Amino acid sequence: MGVPFSIRGLDKKFGGLAAVQNVDLDLQEGVTTALVGPNGAGKTTLFNLATGHIIPDGGEVLLDGKSVLGQSPHLIARMGVARSFQDLRLFGRMSVRDNVRAAIEPTAWLWQPGGGSAARKREAAVDAALDRCGLTKQADARAVDLAYAERKFLSVARILATGARIWLLDEPASGLDPHSRARFVQLVRDAVAEGVTICLIEHNLDIVTELADRIAFLDRGAKLAEGAPQEILRDPKLIGIYFGEQRT
Known part of the structure; x- marks a missing residue:
């Protein structure tokens, strides 16, 4: 099993705050890894660092x-690393279809080679x-007129x-x-079955x-543990940190 995406010793401080501290993380091919930890653990910051934001x-x-x-970020995305955001970042007044088209826009300029055949392939996607x-x-x-769950799925459609x-x-x-939620779980499982590597x-x-x-557990910017879900979620110390009962 390959490791297509790796993070090695990432560090980031904002002023005196250590947002991410020497984090290592390997994303294995066709495997779903979850980043777990309390609010402020540095999870989104780690995504932002990994994707050039x-x-x-x-x-x-x-x-x-x-x-x-x-x-x-757009070059990393073109290399095959796509991400979603908590705030979704949809184009609210554009149609659902145009929102998805926009996600592949860097490869869809009219002057690029491929002509009608390439255009039909993009529309099929x-x-x-x-x-x-x-x-x-x-x-x-329009994206703005969708129900909340539909907007969530639109953000995934853009990645797909x-x-x-x-x-x-x-x-x-x-x-x-x-x-x-059940639909989302099945969608992710189908993607993984097709070989997609996912970190959520x-x-x-x-x-x-x-x-x-697998689960990687973060707190205060540091990775405290990584392992199988049953191992991490049964660790009383980690669960205590997650629910705010104790901190390292």
Whole structure:
């Protein structure tokens, strides 16, 4: 089993606050890893560092063994590393279909080679992503007019359409009703079965136990533990930190 995406010794301080401290993390091919920890543990900051949205003070980010440190977020995305955000970052007044098209826009300029055949292939990718996310009937609706769960699935459809092989998902299931949550779990399982490597930040431990093959536990910017879900979630010290009962 390969390790297409690796984080090595990442550090980041904001003033006197150590937001991320010497974190190592390997994302194994076709494996779902969950980042777990209390609020303020540094999970989203780690995603921001890994995808070029924030420049680290130290450490390395490797894609297929090659450094992507210093690359812009859109270039890292074009290399096959896609992410979602807590605030979704959709184009509210654009249609659902155009939101998904926009996700593959860097490879869809009119002057790029491929002509009509390439354009049809891109539209097929958009259609397939909308179908898998249950959004085909809403394709012409504005994103701002979607229900909350539909907006969540639209953010995933944008990732699907890119064909990215590494997904970094930031609280993708937060606020979902039980039916939508079940759909999301199946969507992720299907993607992993196709070889996608996934790392997700999730506060709902039921989702974590349903999806995660491995868990990395963060607190105050440091990785305290990593292992199988049953190992991490049965550790009374870690669970105490998670629920605010004790801190290291």
